[in-house]
Amino acid sequence: MNNNARRGQIVGTGLIGGSVALALGEAGWHVTGFDIDAQRAERAREIGVIDAVGIDPEAELTVVAVPAGALEKEIRNALQQTKGMVTDTGSVKAMVARSIDNPRFVPGHPMAGSEQDGVDGADQQIFEGAVWVLTPTEGTDDLGLRQLQTVLSSMGCDVVTMTPERHDALVAIVSHVPHLTAASLMCLADDRALDDAPLLRLAAGGFRDMTRIAAGHPEIWLDICEQNSEAIVAVLDEFSDRISNVRSLVAEADRDGLTTVLSQARRARTNLPSRYVRPQDLIEIRIPIPDRKGQIANITMLAADCDVNIADIEVAHSTEGAEGVLVLVVARAEVQRFLAVLAGQGYKPTTRELA
Numbered sequence: 001m002n003n004n005a006r007r008g009q010i011v012g013t014g015l016i017g018g019s020v021a022l023a024l025g026e027a028g029w030h031v032t033g034f035d036i037d038a039q040r041a042e043r044a045r046e047i048g049v050i051d052a053v054g055i056d057p058e059a060e061l062t063v064v065a066v067p068a069g070a071l072e073k074e075i076r077n078a079l080q081q082t083k084g085m086v087t088d089t090g091s092v093k094a095m096v097a098r099s100i101d102n103p104r105f106v107p108g109h110p111m112a113g114s115e116q117d118g119v120d121g122a123d124q125q126i127f128e129g130a131v132w133v134l135t136p137t138e139g140t141d142d143l144g145l146r147q148l149q150t151v152l153s154s155m156g157c158d159v160v161t162m163t164p165e166r167h168d169a170l171v172a173i174v175s176h177v178p179h180l181t182a183a184s185l186m187c188l189a190d191d192r193a194l195d196d197a198p199l200l201r202l203a204a205g206g207f208r209d210m211t212r213i214a215a216g217h218p219e220i221w222l223d224i225c226e227q228n229s230e231a232i233v234a235v236l237d238e239f240s241d242r243i244s245n246v247r248s249l250v251a252e253a254d255r256d257g258l259t260t261v262l263s264q265a266r267r268a269r270t271n272l273p274s275r276y277v278r279p280q281d282l283i284e285i286r287i288p289i290p291d292r293k294g295q296i297a298n299i300t301m302l303a304a305d306c307d308v309n310i311a312d313i314e315v316a317h318s319t320e321g322a323e324g325v326l327v328l329v330v331a332r333a334e335v336q337r338f339l340a341v342l343a344g345q346g347y348k349p350t351t352r353e354l355a
Contacts, residue, residue: 005030009059009082011074012036013044016089016110017065018122021050023155024061026124032056036070044119060084061151068092068223072099079104085144091171092227093135093164103141106148107164109133110157111175117217128156133171135164136297146296149313158309161300172231176224177239180232182214282311283335284352287326287342299326299347306341308334329354 008024010017013035021031021044033050035041044050062078064071064086071090078086079102087108090096097107112130116123132152136145152159162170189207193199225232249257289295296315303310312329330338335351342349 002028002030006061007056007059007084008032009056009062009078009084010034010050011062011064011078012066013041013050013119014065015113015116015118015121017063018044018049018119019112019124019126020063020065020089020110020155022122023124023127024151025049025051027154030056032059036066040119044122047120049119049122055081057082058084061148062086064088067220068227071096075100075105085141085148087134087148091175091224093133093167095227097135097137097164101137101139103139104144106140106145107135107137108148108152109135109167109171111171124155127152130157132157132159133167134159134161134300135167136161137164138294140294140297142293142296143315146313146315149300149310153310153312158311159300159313160304160309161297162304163301168228169231169234172228172235176228176232177235179213179216179221180225180236181239182211186211186214280354281332282329282354283332284354285328285330285335285338285342285349286316286352287328287347287349289324289326289347291324296326299328299342302341302345303328303330303338306334306337308338 006024006027006029008021008029008031010021010031010033013021013033017033017035021033024031025048030052031050032052032054033041033044034053034055035044038053041050041053045053059082061084062082064074064078065088066074068090071088075086075088075096079100085104085106086102087106088096089108089110091109093107093109110127110130110132112126112132132155134145134148134152149159149161189199189203189211246258246261248254249261287299289299296313300310300313308330310328310330312327314327316325316327339349339351
């Protein structure tokens with residue numbers, strides 16, 4: 001092992017944990033992996049996903065990538081057994097954020113995945129351009145949060161910061177209910193195929209694209225639905241109302257009403273955000289901040305509130321006084337909106353061209 005290498009710990013050497021390990025390894029980290037299934041951890045070592053099996057007490061970052069039902073236990077273990085920052089990859093954040101109050105823990109959720117299964121399907125490329133949500137709390141260590149944001153950004157992730165409660169409400173819309181919808185539609189087709197055998201042979205690209213996520217493991221979704229039930233039920237109720245409205249439009253042959261719905265959907269789908277890659281599309285924003293806990297979390301949450309993506313982040317500490325400078329890189333098109341929000345909160349940002 002290179003003694004100068006940064007050290008990372010993975011708990012749960014499956015698809016996501018293995019993919020994180022590969023991303024860290026590609027950046028030169030020495031990665032140790034642990035899994036409750038010893039054979040799975042050994043397999044990860046055999047195929048080069050991790051460098052060693054076990055727990056590294058000196059790890060500066062531990063990523064806990066286990067099913068939701070085991071998260072709290074493994075996060076607590078990681079905090080006791082290692083000295084660095086700890087984050088997780090669970091799909092529900094409010095419950096674990098309430099349960100574990102430790103400045104070294106930042107709840108997280110990578111919005112990434114693959115149709116592959118297990119560590120043999122691990123691929124660091126799944127994080128390229130993917131959103132990784134962090135949900136710090138009031139007690140989160142600012143420096144640790146900034147370092148974690150930097151590491152995740154270096155993996156190609158679009159790091160977004162928000163409160164745990166807001167995260168859970170939003171992922172109910174964009175992740176949890178879509179999965180349940182896809183599962184319901186797939187079951188409908190499967191049941192109908194019992195009476196009309198050619199039905200599934202007619203399933204073309206659109207149907208396959210829409211129902212692809214229904215192939216996910218049911219066990220994972222049992223915990224998710226239990227832990228985020230309130231938000232999921234609220235979205236299901238609203239979705240049910242919208243489907244009922246569409247049914248009425250179709251039954252009444254309301255072409256104008258149906259055109260309105262389909263046009264809004266087409267416009268929204270076309271305008272889904274994409275990542276920027278050219279330096280000339282980016283602007284550096286420098287924000288003086290007092291040396292007070294929670295400043296980085298507060299500013300990055302403001303960015304999420306006004307739909308501003310942060311491409312890079314660092315902190316320049318002042319050699320005199322108790323003030324530092326938070327340096328953010330954001331898309332040029334989003335700068336003025338973000339500056340207005342920052343000014344409204346009493347900050348005094350300045351900007352600089354990158355190219």
